[in-house]
Amino acid sequence: MKRALGLVALAGLALTACVQNNADEDAETIAVTSTADGCQVATNTAQSGTLAFEVKNDGNQVTEFYMLGDDKLRIIGEVENIAPGTSRTLTFVAQPGSYFTVCKPGMVGDGIGEAGFTVTGEAVEVAVDDEEAFAAAVTNYTAYTKTQVAELVTNVTEFTNAYKAGDDELAKKLFPITRINYERIEPTAEQFGDLDPKIDYRKPGADAEGLEWTGFHRIEADLWLDEAKKNYPGDPITTALTPEQRTTLADQLVADVKTLYEQVHSDSFKLGIEDITNGAIGLLDEVAAPDGKLPGEEDEFSHTDLYDFYANVEGAEVAYLNVRDIAAGKDGGDELVTTLNKEFGAMKSLLGKYGDYDSGFVSYDTVGQEERNALGAQLNALSEPLSKLTSQVLGVS
Structure with missing residues (x-):
């Protein structure tokens, strides 16, 4: 009804x-x-x-x-x-x-x-019912998703061109920036079968599933080889890749990202209102996971986790804002919206103490455990009310 x-x-x-x-x-x-x-x-x-x-x-x-x-x-x-x-x-x-x-x-x-x-x-003043509001939210969020993937294609091409050319300084600079678009829509990207493992798996995940390790983090290990040697002493990944191997790895990432682009731009790509609301909390789960950004496991070689952390929060906020007025229009919605507005602001403000995209974030290995605990506490303060978003939007208890 x-x-x-x-x-x-x-x-x-x-x-x-x-x-x-x-x-x-x-x-x-x-x-x-x-x-x-x-x-x-x-x-x-x-x-x-x-x-x-x-x-x-x-x-x-x-x-x-x-x-x-x-x-x-x-x-x-x-x-x-x-x-x-x-x-x-x-x-x-x-x-x-x-x-x-x-x-x-x-x-x-x-x-x-x-x-x-x-x-x-x-x-x-505009008269809106659930059906119309849901359709508008899905239309706008689908367009946002397509835009993020389109930007990802361009940025990955620039990043991999630098990597293939042996310009490691530029490639290292572009690595965390290139990942921003992907991190903003990560739960949606994960819907496409084996694309996420190819694009974004860490080494333990690939090893556990018996997969060839490719994508962002395989390139990361090669760029930050000294860190790879510390984390995986004696492992074959500690041997620098040849130019030919670099080209193969880079071209595979480009091809996989282009496949993702084709998937989200196909007529069969459909999102529902629950994909938006559940995707918001899913993005914060990506941060808090044992192999995620908060523990410093996501970017274990480059220590650029704060870029991913901020992008996940941004993506969650975009999803929330697409349905905020729907949530506010239902019983008890004003209180939830007020809380979420406050907690998103507090989370972004706290992350802002460590840098931004333009000037760069500090290396995450310099962030002490007490500071990480503070980030975790604020993440929890945001995640708890955000977990109520789906039921609020759908009007179910």
């Missing part, structure tokens, strides 16, 4: 995309021009209400247009598969707030022309 959310001023669900071929006649129309090297939006401000972005593709590749949340991660609305020389319109109800616009020629990579966009005015 559908349970009405009633009239609510949607904050996280605010810009619920409803892609149409023609703009609503009451909508404010904003022209967007996507080219090979730009994303020109006619204005960077608008009043709250129905907006229609008319996106024209003047480039030579199929393109996409996105409206992102203020974290530059959540996809609030998107229109894709805009062929060269054609136009499509993205129409939605815009609530007051700060957002970002971006185009993605070729539909891979980080996108170009990212720019701030501000919606002013009063909140717009």
Whole structure:
């Protein structure tokens, strides 16, 4: 049975995309021009209400247009598969707030022309029921997942090119940055059979299952060979790989990531509302696991665990924000949402003491046990209320 959310001023669900071929006649129309090297939006401000972005593709590749949340991660609305020389319109109800616009020629990579966009005015009341809200959340989270994998393809290619070229300094710098996209959507990536073992297994996991060890962590061991020798003295992995072996390993990672891209962009790829809510807590479980980030076992050679830790928390927060207003609209939801908002902020603030993506995080082997205990305590403070998200969203006790 559908349970009405009633009239609510949607904050996280605010810009619920409803892609149409023609703009609503009451909508404010904003022209967007996507080219090979730009994303020109006619204005960077608008009043709250129905907006229609008319996106024209003047480039030579199929393109996409996105409206992102203020974290530059959540996809609030998107229109894709805009062929060269054609136009499509993205129409939605815009609530007051700060957002970002971006185009993605070729539909891979980080996108170009990212720019701030501000919606002013009063909140717009929108009648939403569970069915509509669930559909909007799934649509936006699916688009987010596809975007993360598309960016992963580009970043893995850059990382492996440096590794194959023997530029170990650059490869080491790119290793933790490249993994961010994967860590944000890890539970979803794990749905695809043997792809996650190929891409992200650690040595003990591969050995336990009798698998050939490939992927990120096999390359990590080769890049940080001294650490590999400390952890696995006398093991064959302590012998530096030849250029030919490096190429084989790198090309395999690229191929596996491209297969992941094909899987999430296929017509058969479907997510449900439970994939979002359970995925949020699953990401925090990845941090706390005995072989995870908190114990320092994930990146045992590079000690770049804090990058993965932060990315897992980011991914969990994006999943939560996609369903936050659904949770808030049900009995007892305001209290849970208030708690989760607070605990996500506290978790990210605590991690921020150790660095960030731009300036880098400290090596995790320099973080003492007392400090790790504090991180674990905050992780627990966040995980406990987050574990209630699925039942709250589904309205079951």
